[in-house]
Amino acid sequence: MARQVADIVIVGGGVIGCATAFFLRELGFTGRVVVFEKDSSYRFASTARSAASIRQQFTTPVSTQMSQFSWAFLAGLKERFGEEGEIALVRSAYLLLADAARVETLRGCHATFRQLGSDIAWLDPEDLARRFPWLNVEDLAGATLGLAGEGWFDAYMLLRLLRVQAKRRGVEFIDEEVTGLELAPGRIEGVRLASGAAWSCGSVVNAAGPFAGRVAAMAGCELPVWPRKRTMFVIRAPLPNKGLPFVFDSSGIAIRPEGDGFICSALPDEDRDPDPGEDFEPDHYLFEEKVWPALAHRIPALESLRLMSAWAGHYEMNLFDHNGVIGPHPEVTNFLFANGFSGHGVMHSPATGRGVAELLLHGRYVSLDLSPLGYERIAAERPIREALVY
Ligand SMILES: Cc1cc2nc3c(=O)[nH]c(=O)nc-3n(C[C@H](O)[C@H](O)[C@H](O)COP(=O)(O)OP(=O)(O)OC[C@H]3O[C@@H](n4cnc5c(N)ncnc54)[C@H](O)[C@@H]3O)c2cc1C
Structure with missing residues (x-):
């Protein structure tokens, strides 16, 4: 059989x-685009297991700009696509709490948010107590609260919408695993598939989520992006959840409304955060050791909470600096990364998709300069210093 040819191959749907x-x-590319997806049920994909929240509270200009564009895109989907554009978007806020040890850092972040054009309020403990009477503020020294552009949505609905729209415009989605990349000097010539077939291609986009490091290695490229397990707990509690923000406590736990109850999480300690391989079992010890005690302290009404269920998913963790890696590999120049978002890939997916599409079409960024997220910073050992990583 003759070998098939695609202009652009995307590994991971x-x-x-x-x-x-x-x-x-959307930007007018008419060539052949093929997305290879090894599991179109998306059962284990990060996207399907995401908490899918979006914030404006970043301290790096590039992340703030990505949030601004992505929020405008998400908020406009219903107007643009009617009922099909429904992604269950909840307009709410992130509430970041600081104790005395962290308050000066958070104050500095707040000044940066304002400089970057994000609409974020500073709240003293008295403001907090007035505004959120269910919160224990006795050991808090300040907080920031998003006033616009923050909330959460259904990541799977967003995925489906983008997939359907792309398909309608002639993008091909093929249920196949990419198992190898065929290299020529300085470029990728083709992809090999689990079925044994091989395709020639003009460019390849690595969109393999937690598997991105593995796909990069197929081209002999080192990409420090590997899976890390994150567990979300679903709870019910005698506290009305309507209108409550996404609370990030100074202890490191996070909680937000979901359905009739709440979802909450805690970061594992670094020495208990190995590569999970195929393990998707929730880490229940986190609930006992971290989540429940911190919640009961911060929100006394949650002392009598009921744990309903839990799920775990894999972050596509950039072990270098916990930020996205976007753009071409400097030596394998038709191989583009869109990886390593480490917990903020869903919120930044519109800005990332547009940026990568611009690179493929024009060879440069046209609307938003994402070059600070380029691969070069890894080789040059210049990490991005984002103060707020969750
Ligand atoms: C518990 C949890 C909570 C989160 N909360 C948030 C949040 O609040 N806000 C936020 O913005 N982000 C959040 N994230 C992160 C976010 O979900 C990810 O950044 C995002 O989903 C990454 O999307 P992706 O398309 O790169 O990866 P994925 O959704 O994992 O998609 C990658 C796809 O590539 C496919 N694939 C991999 N290798 C191959 C191959 N060789 N051949 C073919 N197909 C392949 C996989 O099957 C998969 O479907 C969270 C993640 C988790 C796990």
Whole structure:
């Protein structure tokens, strides 16, 4: 059989791969775009297991700009696509709490938010107590609260929407695993598939989520992006959840409304955060050791909470600096990364998809300069210093 040819191959059809495919068509690319997805049930994809929240509270200009664009895109989906554009978007806020040890850092972050144009309020403990009477503020020294552009949505609905729209505009989605990349000097010539087939291609986008490091290695490229397990707990509690923000406590736990109850999480300690391999079992010890005690302290009404269920998913963790890696590999120049978002890939998927599509179409960023997230910083050992990583 003759070998098939694609202009652009996207490895991975999660929210990042779908957003890239969507924006390629949106920006007018008419060539052949093929997305290879090894599991189109998306059972284990990060996107399907995400808490899918979006914040404006970043301290780096590039992340703030990505949030601004992505929020405008998400908030406009219903107007643009009617009922199909429904992604269950909840307009709410992130509430970041600081104790005395962290308050000066958070104050500095707040000044940066304002400089970057984000609409974020500073709250003293008295303001907090007035505004959120269910909160124990006795050991708090301040907080920031988003006033616009923050909330959460359904990541799977966003994925489906982008996938359907891309498909309608002629992007091909093929249920196949990419198992190898065929190299020529300085470029990738083709991809090999689990079925034994091989395709020739003009460019390849690595959108393989937690598997990105593995796909990069197929081209002999080192990419420090590997899976890390994160557990979300679903609870019920005698506290009305309507209108409550996404609370990030100074202890490191996070909680937000979901359905009739709440979802909450805690970061594992670094020495208990190995590569999980195929392990998707929730880490229940986190609830006992971290989540429950911190919640009962911070929100006394949650002392009598009921744990309903839990799920775990894999972050696509950039072990270098916990920020996205976007753009071409400096030596394998038709191989583009869209990886390593480490917990903020869903919120930044529209900006990432558009940026990667611009690179593929024009060879440069046209609307938003994402070059600070380029791969070069890894080789040069210049990490991005984002103060707020969750
Ligand atoms: C518990 C949890 C909570 C989160 N909360 C948030 C949040 O609040 N806000 C936020 O913005 N982000 C959050 N994230 C992170 C976010 O979900 C990810 O950044 C995002 O989903 C990454 O999308 P992706 O398309 O790169 O990866 P994925 O969704 O994992 O998609 C990658 C796809 O590539 C496919 N694939 C991999 N290798 C191959 C191959 N060789 N061949 C073919 N297909 C392949 C996989 O099957 C998969 O479907 C959270 C993640 C988790 C796990």
